[in-house]
Amino acid sequence: MLQQTRVDQALPYYDRFMKRFPSLCALAEAGLDDVLKHWEGLGYYRRARFLHETAKRLAEVNDPSLEHLDGCPGIGPYTRAAIGSIVWGAALPVVDGNVNRVMARMLALPVAPVSTEGRRAVLEQLEKWIPAEAAGDWNQGIMELGATVCTPAAPKCGACPWSAWCKARAEGTQDRFPIVPPKPERPHKHGAAAVIRRKDGRVLVAQRPDGGLLANLWEFPGGLLEPGEDFSAGCARAVEAQVGLAIETSEEWVQVRHAFSHFSLTLHVFCATKVIGRPRARLCQAWKWLPEGELRTLAFPRAHWPVLEKIEQAAK
Numbered sequence: 225m226l227q228q229t230r231v232d233q234a235l236p237y238y239d240r241f242m243k244r245f246p247s248l249c250a251l252a253e254a255g256l257d258d259v260l261k262h263w264e265g266l267g268y269y270r271r272a273r274f275l276h277e278t279a280k281r282l283a284e285v286n287d288p289s290l291e292h293l294d295g296c297p298g299i300g301p302y303t304r305a306a307i308g309s310i311v312w313g314a315a316l317p318v319v320d321g322n323v324n325r326v327m328a329r330m331l332a333l334p335v336a337p338v339s340t341e342g343r344r345a346v347l348e349q350l351e352k353w354i355p356a357e358a359a360g361d362w363n364q365g366i367m368e369l370g371a372t373v374c375t376p377a378a379p380k381c382g383a384c385p386w387s388a389w390c391k392a393r394a395e396g397t398q399d400r401f402p403i404v405p406p407k408p409e410r411p412h413k414h415g416a417a418a419v420i421r422r423k424d425g426r427v428l429v430a431q432r433p434d435g436g437l438l439a440n441l442w443e444f445p446g447g448l449l450e451p452g453e454d455f456s457a458g459c460a461r462a463v464e465a466q467v468g469l470a471i472e473t474s475e476e477w478v479q480v481r482h483a484f485s486h487f488s489l490t491l492h493v494f495c496a497t498k499v500i501g502r503p504r505a506r507l508c509q510a511w512k513w514l515p516e517g518e519l520r521t522l523a524f525p526r527a528h529w530p531v532l533e534k535i536e537q538a539a540k
């Protein structure tokens with residue numbers, strides 16, 4: 225949960241998740257929809273799918289160890305080192321954004337710590353320093369140091385246990401580190417979705433494919449628009465492409481802005497005023513007609529939450 229997410233943001237999700245899945249086996253035995261529902265809102269849903277898959281694999285092993293983690297989905301160097309050191313005491317340094325900042329200042333690192341050269345320099349130094357007898361505590365200590373003392377702005381060097389060895393502090397250059405490479409510009413995209421109702425009031429939802437962005441989550445039918453495409457016509461086109469229905473729409477009902485890691489999105493939401501045909505799973509893996517009151521039982525991407533709220537308000 226803490227990959228790309230701050231502790232204070234993740235904590236309520238963590239508590240809810242652990243209450244529902246208090247053990248590896250509880251998580252392994254759960255259905256994916258249930259896991260995604262308890263991850264809903266945290267973003268980067270691939271992490272939830274990988275965590276679930278890894279739990280299933282480890283639950284089959286009698287006495288899991290570090291080697292059983294290798295090859296499990298979502299277990300890269302960071303997660304491997306974090307689990308390995310904290311659970312089994314392996315002397316593997318954990319490198320996250322906080323650790324990079326501390327190390328860049330400790331070493332007055334002349335390159336970005338996220339560059340190949342910077343990564344190597346940070347890791348080599350950490351491998352020399354990490355104590356074999358308390359690797360997990362040490363890793364957590366540096367991460368905490370970065371989160372609470374060696375903060376991005378105004379590091380509290382007077383309270384830092386490493387200040388005597390810190391090059392940047394000795395030079396008075398703390399604010400110059402870490403070196404940050406220029407960020408590529410994030411493109412902006414438009415998408416459209418439709419609230420499609422059946423005569424009995426049920427609403428159509430579609431489940432996204434089992435791979436790619438927001439995999440397996442449920443949404444109001446639609447999709448991304450072509451550059452310059454008319455929002456309403458694009459909505460009808462995207463709905464037909466995804467669930468095979470021809471629709472006509474009212475005026476735009478809700479507009480949502482949302483930022484993903486690689487692009488930002490404006491989602492234009494319409495109500496279908498005319499619907500022709502029967503739903504088919506074309507660019508989705510499944511669809512359902514659901515009573516309004518049951519929509520919240522499914523996991524929706526955050527960009528669709530305002531639509532759920534608007535439906536609930538309209539029902540009052």
Ligand code: SF4
Nearest residue numbers: 374379381384387390
């Ligand atoms: S002395 Fe200051 S700059 Fe250096 S690691 Fe500690 S808090 Fe960070």
